[in-house]
Amino acid sequence: MRATVLRTYDNQRVLIPNATLFVDKITVITAHEKRRLAFPLTIGTATTSARCAGSSSRR
Structure with a gap:
């Protein structure tokens, strides 16, 4: 099996089979300024909704 090897920012290796590269879409999330x-x-259960909203919007 032939594969393309990518390295992540934390130095992990990701192997993607070449057959997948030719058939599926690949989204590069680092190309965008904002990421989801x-x-x-x-x-x-005692946490308020205001506190939940505040913690999820931190940068």
Whole structure:
């Protein structure tokens, strides 16, 4: 199997099979000034909605 090897900013190797490169779309998120990420977030039941909104908009 032939593959393209990429390195992430934290020096991890990512192998992408060449067959995938020819068929699928690849989005380069570093090309944009702003990025959107998805991650799980667990909060306590006593946390107010104002505090939740404030912590999610920090830069």
